[in-house]
Amino acid sequence: MPAELSPIDKAKFVAAKRATDFVEDGMRVGLGTGSTAAWLVRCLGELVRDDGLRIIGVPTSSRTADLAREVGIKVVSLDEAKWLDVTIDGADEYDANLNLIKGGGGALLQEKIVATASDQMVVIADISKQVETLGAFPLPVEVVPFGWQTTKALVEETLVRLNGDTPYVTDEGNYIVDLHLKRIGNPRQLSLVLNQIPGVVENGLFIDICDAVVIGYGDGKVEVRDINAGTVEEDHLDFVDEKNMFSDL
Numbered sequence: 001m002p003a004e005l006s007p008i009d010k011a012k013f014v015a016a017k018r019a020t021d022f023v024e025d026g027m028r029v030g031l032g033t034g035s036t037a038a039w040l041v042r043c044l045g046e047l048v049r050d051d052g053l054r055i056i057g058v059p060t061s062s063r064t065a066d067l068a069r070e071v072g073i074k075v076v077s078l079d080e081a082k083w084l085d086v087t088i089d090g091a092d093e094y095d096a097n098l099n100l101i102k103g104g105g106g107a108l109l110q111e112k113i114v115a116t117a118s119d120q121m122v123v124i125a126d127i128s129k130q131v132e133t134l135g136a137f138p139l140p141v142e143v144v145p146f147g148w149q150t151t152k153a154l155v156e157e158t159l160v161r162l163n164g165d166t167p168y169v170t171d172e173g174n175y176i177v178d179l180h181l182k183r184i185g186n187p188r189q190l191s192l193v194l195n196q197i198p199g200v201v202e203n204g205l206f207i208d209i210c211d212a213v214v215i216g217y218g219d220g221k222v223e224v225r226d227i228n229a230g231t232v233e234e235d236h237l238d239f240v241d242e243k244n245m246f247s248d249l
């Protein structure tokens with residue numbers, strides 16, 4: 001029997017489950033990274049196994065690739081898929097314009113490349129990720145290992161301050177440094193400035209990339225906000241149904 005889910009996991013689960021509605025038979029799907037994206041991968045795996053859904057998945061990290069294969073999703077590289085119908089991924093923060101901070105799981109580079117190579121990007125998140133102004137979540141910046149302390153000092157000079165001396169190592173062998181900015185007044189400009197610093201590979205600000213957000217709540221409520229259509233749809237999903245659960249929880 002599956003263990004009882006916490007309200008936050010229920011929220012992540014219902015957001016992920018509802019987001020599978022964006023996926024149709026034959027699609028090439030970008031698969032995000034993180035705990036919410038892992039729910040999505042499991043939900044899609046269930047549809048592949050039980051309903052015969054045929055999709056090709058392009059994972060955004062080695063972790064997601066392992067999980068996707070484990071649940072029976074056919075995995076190819078972005079170069080093989082070339083262009084994707086939809087990418088569904090989690091986020092650390094989203095604002096009213098659906099600009100995002102991503103990369104809390106250290107996968108921002110692949111996530112940004114895959115999302116940009118998609119007709120549509122859909123974010124799945126619990127309501128706690130919604131913010132008025134981006135920046136409370138430390139902004140991850142991926143830097144090359146060569147001279148990373150110097151790059152970090154340059155970023156510090158350009159911006160405010162940087163915490164943490166032991167960098168996280170990404171799938172590409174790069175480092176992640178986190179910017180504790182508290183509030184990002186102009187995310188578009190900050191993103192451009194950061195990416196001009198030599199040694200910076202990419203940053204976790206996703207500007208004008210996300211098309212829709214599926215927001216999950218602990219009671220099973222789901223909201224789908226589409227920034228292009230300007231619509232908000234409400235739904236309710238039942239997570240007590242055992243059919244929706246996974247035996248490894």
Ligand SMILES: O=C(CO)[C@H](O)[C@H](O)COP(=O)(O)O
Pocket residue numbers: 032033034035036037089090091092101102103104105106107108111
């Ligand atoms: O950007 C990410 C990984 O690089 C994740 O999508 C983000 O950190 C959200 O993670 P979670 O769904 O576990 O809260």
